[in-house]
Amino acid sequence: xVICYLNPQNLRTRKMxxxxxxxxxxxxxxxxxxxxxNHLFMGHLGNHMLxxxxxxxxxRGYGMNYLNTINKTWxxxxxxxxxxxxxxxxxxxxxxxxxDSVMKYFTSRNFKVVNxxxxxxxxxxxxxxxxxxxxxxxxxxxxxxxxxINEYIETSYECPIEKFSRVKVTGEKELLRxxxxxxxxxxxxxxxxxxxxxxxxxxxWDLDWYRTHFIKRFEIAYVAEAHHGDQLNxxxxxxxxxxxxxxxxxxxKTTNDNAEVETCRCRVLFSSIL
Numbered sequence: 001x002v003i004c005y006l007n008p009q010n011l012r013t014r015k016m017x018x019x020x021x022x023x024x025x026x027x028x029x030x031x032x033x034x035x036x037x038n039h040l041f042m043g044h045l046g047n048h049m050l051x052x053x054x055x056x057x058x059x060r061g062y063g064m065n066y067l068n069t070i071n072k073t074w075x076x077x078x079x080x081x082x083x084x085x086x087x088x089x090x091x092x093x094x095x096x097x098x099x100d101s102v103m104k105y106f107t108s109r110n111f112k113v114v115n116x117x118x119x120x121x122x123x124x125x126x127x128x129x130x131x132x133x134x135x136x137x138x139x140x141x142x143x144x145x146x147x148x149i150n151e152y153i154e155t156s157y158e159c160p161i162e163k164f165s166r167v168k169v170t171g172e173k174e175l176l177r178x179x180x181x182x183x184x185x186x187x188x189x190x191x192x193x194x195x196x197x198x199x200x201x202x203x204x205w206d207l208d209w210y211r212t213h214f215i216k217r218f219e220i221a222y223v224a225e226a227h228h229g230d231q232l233n234x235x236x237x238x239x240x241x242x243x244x245x246x247x248x249x250x251x252x253k254t255t256n257d258n259a260e261v262e263t264c265r266c267r268v269l270f271s272s273i274l
Contacts, residue, residue, distance in 0.1 A: 021154035022098040023056035029087040036207060039086040042215050043199040046081065049111045049124050050195065052095040062149045071133045072144070075222075076126060076194045077106065082161040082217045083113070083122030092116060098154040105129055105138035107149065110159040123161045136225075167221060167265040169250040173235040176204050178254070181230050191225040192232075197264055201249060204234060213245065217269040226253040226263045233260065245270040 033044040057063030057074070067073050087093045096112040111124035132139045141149060179200060187193035197220060205213075226232060231254040239246040249266040 018151060019060055021152045022096055022157060023052065023059065024094050024096045025052045025055050026092060026094050027051075029089055029091045029093065031089040034089045035210070037210070038089050040088075041199075042081065042083075042086075042202060042218060043195050045083075045086065045113070046079065046195045046198050048095050049079075049081070049097070049113075049126075050076070052097045052111065053109055053126070053128075056097050060148070060152050062144055067130070067144070068133075070144070072130055072139055073133055073189060074128050075131055075189065077129050078127040078164050078219075078221045079124065079194070080126070080161065080164055080217070080219045081111075081122065081124045083215065085121055085214075087113075087115070087121060093121065098157055099149065099152055100155055100157075100159070102141060102149055102153060104140055104142060107141060110157070112157075112159065123159050125159060125161065125164065127164070161217075164219060164221070165267060167219065167248050167267050169235060169237060169248050169265060173237040173248075173250060176234050176236050178231055178233045181226065181228055181232060183228070186228050191227050192230070192263075194220075194222065197232075197251060197266070200232065201234060201251070201266055201268070204236070212273050213270040214273055215268065216271040217267070219267040220264055221266075222264045223262050224253075224264075230255055232263070239267065239269075245272065 027048045029040045031038075034040055054063060058065045064073060093113060093115045096114065097109060099107055099109050101108045107128050107130075109126045109128060111126070113121040113123070115121070129138050130141045130144070131137060141147075181192055185192050185196045198218065202215070233252045233254060235250040235252070237248055238244065239248045247268045249268070250262060251264050251266065252260045253263050254260050
């Protein structure tokens with residue numbers, strides 16, 4: 001048996017130590033998470049970003065592990081991902097993440113996707129709300145652990161992509177597809193998983209399209225929660241008529257009483273593969 005004696009002074013020092021503002025987490029592009037071109041699916045990249053956000057916030061004391069003990073949780077409000085290229089199968093890569101601003105009910109968090117050699121695949125921006133798990137209403141972020149999140153705001157680390165754009169869908173939209181929701185669509189909060197919208201939406205194009213197009217930018221703004229059993233309806237229109245590779249989407253849910261309610265809006269910008 002080995003007995004370790006800890007100096008009380010060292011314990012006090014450890015308690016005073018603060019983690020860095022920027023978290024860095026390693027992931028592997030598993031082959032079963034990659035598409036037919038051998039590159040990571042956008043949906044799985046989104047999952048890795050959300051996992052990195054979860055790791056980062058839990059380590060710093062304001063994550064889900066603590067929030068659930070006080071009946072609160074984080075919900076994703078907006079997410080933008082802009083990529084130059086994607087990790088290939090079996091490649092190791094890192095997701096760096098940091099909080100760059102905090103308001104009473106919302107916080108913004110950035111992402112950087114990079115490999116061990118420093119190659120940058122792309123960036124992400126997100127907006128999160130803290131809500132009460134019973135009322136589903138926003139709650140004061142600064143009231144949690146005396147505003148501890150303020151100690152981890154990082155404003156100087158670069159995230160050089162455009163801010164969230166306005167996604168406007170007019171009467172010219174067309175209904176492309178309606179799908180039912182099932183067990184695999186539901187997350188720990190009891191509603192349709194944020195990333196599932198990305199996966200379902202990107203299935204609207206066939207393989208021939210993806211042979212000649214790369215997802216340059218993806219934006220999603222969540223409006224209302226959808227739940228198991230809701231039908232999701234995907235409406236599309238061109239963002240600008242002269243830009244054939246830039247699309248706006250409106251996703252609605254049809255509930256059991258046949259009411260149609262908007263759940264989120266998206267933008268997908270493709271670049272052509274030469």
